[in-house]
Amino acid sequence: MRARTLVLAACVLLLLAVPPMATALGQLYYIDLIRRVMIFAIAAVSLNLILGYGGLVSFGHAAYLGVGGYSVGILAFYGVHNGWLQWSLAILASALVALVIGAISVRTRGIYFIMITLAFTQMLYYLGISVEEYGGDDGMRLKVKSQFSGLIDLNDPVASYYLALALLLGAIYLVNRLVNSRFGMVLRAAKSNEARSRAIGFSPYPYHLAAFVISGALCGLAGALLANHTAYITPAFMDWTRSGEIMFMVILGGMATAPGPALGAFALLVVEDLLAGLTQHWQVILGPLLVLCVLFFRRGLAGLLPGGGKHG
């Protein structure tokens, strides 16, 4: 377990070192790339709570990226640039949307759950396309980034990089605390054997719903970050392929492991970026690569770390 901690600490140090190294090498692009990766990593970490630990295969997690992003965008559209307000709304609105979607979908299991979460996200996607006020299909520009009482300037790529890093580490810590609490034990137990849980007196529904809401809220935060990162909000935030990507990050990195989703996000997006630099047909290479990963790393990338992919 100690070797594992060392490896992970080295990863964090490496992330801390990216901005100065990129600046020294004159490769500012990498600050941007890794920041984007970390934002998606937060989304993956949030999905891991319900997918990895709860066994709820949500195929609509991009919805909350969209809700979080549009919360920031719409407030800014009406001249509200206060980041505290914007981001609080992003989290609250995502939690509320997750509450409604979850209240219905969490009653179902397996393929039905996948389809219902997908269907709700598609509804939001088409809602985004149809509202002309906010740019419809083309989306809307975020002319002014979120303002945090002068504490942090999101126009500064390095400052927003470190903000994303801090939030990512915070998200990993939060989810790790949650899954080891009584609440998390109920969640994981129900994934392991729901009949047994019911027999000893747990009704899984309220716990699943709460996890679904927390997961959505956290992903909404990632959405607020993403809106500031791209400075452009479009319905494509909620595209179903985006949901698939986030799910893939979790599975690739290692479900129900603390570092897995972040590892998955890095592997997927960095490899994607590298391949895209090599050839226009990068997807032809990425696809088989991912299939091989899933086949050979059963416990995900986190399973390759010292200490293996054990959750605990």
Add this chain to the structure above:
Amino acid sequence: MADAILEVRELRKSFGALAATDGISLEVREGETHAIIGPNGAGKTTLISQLAGNLRPDSGSIRFAGEDVTRLSAPQRAHKGFARSFQITSIYRDFSALDNVALAVQAHDGHSFRFWRAAREERALREPARAMLEEVGLGARAGVLAANLAHGEQRQLEVAMALATRPRLLLLDEPVAGMGLEESQRMVQFLSGLKGKRTIILVEHDMDAVFTLADRVSVLVYGRIIASGAPAEVRANPEVRRAYLGEES
């Protein structure tokens, strides 16, 4: 019977044309071990599942401690004091033995909307769980992943989980099924230690176990109880011998 803790009246459950439970009435007194025997397909597990709340009966009623529980779900009944073991061992295979029992303790220690403190560091959960593992003889195996326990140990673990909920009624579906001779003797010995302290409904094929443990025996054939009474009476009943025991003697 005034002191019956469980009263089942005219319970019926059909699967298509098959009447798996065909008007069962049953009374179990507090502290009694009541065995239900019968040939394969008699509807024993269907009955247990209705008692535990996993299956909803088509008609009839189940009263427990004077309260109608017919429409309560399995988790609600668990909080009324029901606990069950399954015919096919049902445990949390990817958790340690201690975690398994600690979860059962947790299920009866208020709500679990506690998000921060590490559950595995809570003495209020771990200590009763450890004591219960000791009691069933799994004390030395507390840290072992449940999936890696021997079959008999897994059965013991399941009983430990049921007992950790401090049940008023224990529903055991073939607790010694698939066990070796020695294991099954140990389990029977353990269960006989519970006699009088717990109310137990026991479904079992192993006749030695049944006649050692049961205060009363009901014989279930094709969804009906054809005989009920003290073990010796039931064993002597000619109808029972013909329908069931006859094939063994």
